[in-house]
Amino acid sequence: MDSNVQTVFQRPSALKEVPTHYCAGCHHGTVHRLVAEAIDLLDVQQQTVGIGSVGCSVLLYDYFDIDVVEAPHGRAPAVATGVKRVHPDNVVFTYQGDGDLAAIGTAEIIHAANRGEPITVIFLNNTTYGMTGGQMAPTTLPGQVTTTSPYGRDVAKEGHPIRVAELLAMLDGTGFSARVAVDTPKRAIEAGRTILKAFEMQVKKQGFAFVEVLGACPTNWGMSPIDANARVGNEMMDFFPLGVYKDITTKG
Amino acid sequence: MKKRLFVKGNEAIAMGAIEAGCRYYFGYPITPQNDIPEYMSREMPLVGGTFVQAESEVAAINMVLGAGAAGGRVMTSSSGPGISLKAEGMSFMAGSEVPAVIVNIQRPGPGLGGIDVSQADYFQAVKGAGHGGYHLIVLAPHSVQELYDLTMLAFDLSDRYRIPAMILGDAMLGQMKEALVPNSYRAPEDLPAKDWAVTGKRGRIRSNAVKSLYLGDGELEAHNWHLHAKYERLKEREIRFEATGLEDAELILTAFGGAARIVKTAIAMARREGLKVGLIRPITLYPFPAEIYRKATAETPKVLCVELNNGQMVEDVRLSAHPGADIRFYGRPGGTGSLPNPEEIFEQICKHYKD
Numbered sequence: 156m157d158s159n160v161q162t163v164f165q166r167p168s169a170l171k172e173v174p175t176h177y178c179a180g181c182h183h184g185t186v187h188r189l190v191a192e193a194i195d196l197l198d199v200q201q202q203t204v205g206i207g208s209v210g211c212s213v214l215l216y217d218y219f220d221i222d223v224v225e226a227p228h229g230r231a232p233a234v235a236t237g238v239k240r241v242h243p244d245n246v247v248f249t250y251q252g253d254g255d256l257a258a259i260g261t262a263e264i265i266h267a268a269n270r271g272e273p274i275t276v277i278f279l280n281n282t283t284y285g286m287t288g289g290q291m292a293p294t295t296l297p298g299q300v301t302t303t304s305p306y307g308r309d310v311a312k313e314g315h316p317i318r319v320a321e322l323l324a325m326l327d328g329t330g331f332s333a334r335v336a337v338d339t340p341k342r343a344i345e346a347g348r349t350i351l352k353a354f355e356m357q358v359k360k361q362g363f364a365f366v367e368v369l370g371a372c373p374t375n376w377g378m379s380p381i382d383a384n385a386r387v388g389n390e391m392m393d394f395f396p397l398g399v400y401k402d403i404t405t406k407g
Numbered sequence: 408m409k410k411r412l413f414v415k416g417n418e419a420i421a422m423g424a425i426e427a428g429c430r431y432y433f434g435y436p437i438t439p440q441n442d443i444p445e446y447m448s449r450e451m452p453l454v455g456g457t458f459v460q461a462e463s464e465v466a467a468i469n470m471v472l473g474a475g476a477a478g479g480r481v482m483t484s485s486s487g488p489g490i491s492l493k494a495e496g497m498s499f500m501a502g503s504e505v506p507a508v509i510v511n512i513q514r515p516g517p518g519l520g521g522i523d524v525s526q527a528d529y530f531q532a533v534k535g536a537g538h539g540g541y542h543l544i545v546l547a548p549h550s551v552q553e554l555y556d557l558t559m560l561a562f563d564l565s566d567r568y569r570i571p572a573m574i575l576g577d578a579m580l581g582q583m584k585e586a587l588v589p590n591s592y593r594a595p596e597d598l599p600a601k602d603w604a605v606t607g608k609r610g611r612i613r614s615n616a617v618k619s620l621y622l623g624d625g626e627l628e629a630h631n632w633h634l635h636a637k638y639e640r641l642k643e644r645e646i647r648f649e650a651t652g653l654e655d656a657e658l659i660l661t662a663f664g665g666a667a668r669i670v671k672t673a674i675a676m677a678r679r680e681g682l683k684v685g686l687i688r689p690i691t692l693y694p695f696p697a698e699i700y701r702k703a704t705a706e707t708p709k710v711l712c713v714e715l716n717n718g719q720m721v722e723d724v725r726l727s728a729h730p731g732a733d734i735r736f737y738g739r740p741g742g743t744g745s746l747p748n749p750e751e752i753f754e755q756i757c758k759h760y761k762d
Contacts, residue, residue: 202607204477207618216616222605224476225618227499230469233461237473237481238605240431240457245607263469266462 167191169200171220180380182370183211185337186279186346187218190250193351194221197358203246204238206231208260210252211285229260232267235274246357248275254284257293257317264323268363271328275353276365278319281372282391289375293317296394301375316394320367324400330362333399336369338387342397349399361404369395414587416580417442419551420510421450423558424482426592429508430456431481433470435463435489438522439578440512443484464489468496468509475505475571476617478604480562484510486578487528488519490536497571498537501634502619504603506565508558509543510574512581515741524579525741526666529719532575533693540631542638544572544645545692547663551585557690559592564645566598568637575692577715579665579746638694646698647690652678653703656685658760661700661724662713663689670713673752682760692720697727704732711759713752714738715745735759 166172169191177183194200200221207215209228216223226234231249239247256264256278267274283301284290291304294316298307308316324332331353335346346368353364369391373383414422421443424432432447444460451458457474461467467483474481485493490511500507511532515525532545544564548554554576561572608614621627652674653659662670667688677684687703689696704710708731712721721736728734737755739745 201609204605204607206473213620216614216618220608220614222608222615223618224473224605225499225503225616225620226469226472227495230465230472230496233466233469234473234476236459236466237431237433237470237475237479238477239473240459240470241474241477241479241481242606262462263466266466270459 167195169194169203169220171218173217175218176214177211178374180371180373180383181211182281182337182368183279185343186277186368186370189337189343189347189350190248190277191219192347193354194246196351197246197354199246199358202244203248204242206235206238206247206249208249208251208255210255212250212252212279213286215250229255229258230263231255231260232263232272232274232276236267236270236272239272239274246275246354248277248354250277251279252285253278253280253282253292253294257319265326268323268365269326269328271330271362273357273360273362275357277350278365278367279370280319280367280395281370283372283375285372285375289372296390318395320365320400323365328363329365329401330403331356331364332401333365334367334369334395334397336387336392336397338369338371338384356404367395409588412587412589413584414551415442415584416551416554416576416582417512418446419555419587420484420558420574420576421446422589423555424508424562425450425454425456426589427480427559427562428592428594429480429482429562430454431474431479432457432483433459433461433467433474433481434483434485435461435467437486437489439514439581440484440486440510442581443510464492465495468493471507472496472500472503472505475500475507476503476605478601478606482508482510484512486512486514487516490528490531494537497543498539498541499619500571501537501541501543502539503617504569505571505617506569507571508561508565508574509571510576513575513577515745521742522578523741523743524577524665524715524746526577526664526714527716527719527741528575529692529714529716532573533695533723541634542693544568544570544641545575546572547575547690547692548580549664549667549688551580551583551587554580555587556590563595563598567595568641570637575664577665642694645691646694646696648696648699649688649690650686650699650703652683652685653687653707655683656707657683657709658756659685659687659703659707659710660713660756661687661710663692663720666713666715669747669749669752672749673756676749676753677756682756684756684760695723695727700724700727701729704729708732709735709759711735711737711755713755716740
């Protein structure tokens with residue numbers, strides 16, 4: 156190779172070279188890449204264990220070249236607890252969607268955070284159940300039409316969307332809680348930095364770290380990838396403001 | 408002479424587990440098994456182990472899934488209603504081939520039921536409490552000594568076959584105290600290495616995935632035949648039972664766990680009266696000792712199955728017995744005052760012996 160040629164962009168080592176099954180415009184691919192980059196940057200691929208969840212991201216082991224355990228729906232934080240207690244020096248992360256984490260797994264995420272379990276949790280919020288075909292999620296916005304809220308989510312009947320990043324920030328055991336988005340290159344770069352920090356905190360044994368990522372589900376939203384991407388910034392962020400809600404490393 | 412201790416049944420399980428190298432325990436309190444988490448919370452830190460009181464039985468079994476997948480020797484314990492909640496995790500562990508020991512100190516149900524003696528979780532334990540069709544290894548101790556010894560065995564069988572193993576006890580066994588000789592644990596030499604566990608890739612060419620999802624064409628069927636072959640191997644190699652007095656028996660009694668203790672006393676009473684009564688006591692409920700029933704009932708076709716429920720194991724006895732066998736049942740379904748005493752069983756022996 157010409158010695159003047161430099162590699163400026165390549166597939167992260169933590170990702171396998173395989174085609175994706177995700178729909179066009181879905182943000183799982185982007186978030187997978189950001190997680191893999193964090194693993195590469197911290198040079199922890201050999202000691203990382205990922206915990207898959209039920210939903211579109213269930214095939215984690217098809218994409219990440221790391222050890223993976225597949226957890227039952229919502230239980231990833233409990234499975235991660237088991238793995239981390241056996242291998243405290245491993246980097247253990249869960250990768251969960253909003254149905255998984257904010258509905259069936261509410262108890263597991265709250266108690267893992269409250270125990271200060273030293274794991275990293277990546278939470279992709281796209282306001283719907285993706286894999287099961289676009290049903291209402293705990294994060295579905297007021298008025299949003301889904302297959303199980305065909306008249307639009309009515310908060311009087313169906314309750315309010317849950318702001319998980321804020322909720323977990325209230326717990327004493329949480330070390331870090333933030334919400335990011337990946338709808339623009341700038342925000343994706345920022346999201347990558349936040350995810351890196353959440354992994355770095357685990358390496359430095361600084362406690363439970365949580366990153367909520369706002370993403371799009373064009374297929375189930377019934378939108379083009381471009382319109383769906385725009386919805387993340389236009390509608391979702393009004394209800395789910397971006398920001399860092401807790402960071403114990405910034406305290407004096 | 409070996410040291411003899413006076414130990415409560417539940418504590419014997421915890422002691423056996425720690426002696427066998429269990430270093431991870433995740434559980435949630437429920438009567439009548441609370442001595443186990445209490446013992447573990449006290450002793451685990453002293454041996455460098457981990458005790459976590461989970462937020463629910465559901466979380467506890469999934470912590471077990473994680474720790475087992477990571478290669479740890481791990482245990483949880485509960486009682487009927489808690490085991491129901493653990494069913495999801497048990498199905499995932501069976502499907503993902505994760506070893507672990509699960510203890511069920513049975514209480515009567517259904518629903519909240521009561522907190523005393525019952526054996527009504529036989530179906531739940533043996534037929535697969537969770538979804539999808541699977542089996543656990545199920546061991547049924549009937550003494551404090553066996554609670555200790557079979558817990559050790561459960562860890563080894565679980566590791567050897569990559570299958571969760573259940574200790575199926577009951578409130579009587581868990582709460583009683585009797586003599587225990589704490590045998591030292593010796594690991595079998597042929598336990599396979601856990602090269603499938605998630606430990607971080609650490610130089611392996613292939614990353615490990617502990618999973619039960621098989622979407623590819625034919626993959627799931629192949630996996631289920633693989634699991635089936637394992638159950639068949641268990642039937643060939645791991646049957647355990649106690650059989651006494653079959654040589655001259657005219658009536659065979661059969662019972663497992665706590666019920667077998669009462670039955671043994673009643674059989675001794677019957678023998679003193681000159682009645683020729685034998686006993687088959689399954690120790691492995693899965694794999695079920697079908698062959699001994701088939702053989703024994705060819706000679707002695709009359710069997711009385713005694714259980715602390717309305718009739719569960721009796722179905723497996725019927726399936727196992729010689730086609731001409733005459734299988735009868737006596738049970739009490741559980742609840743305070745529902746425990747039969749030996750005289751009551753002796754009366755049943757006399758009745759079934761004659762007609």
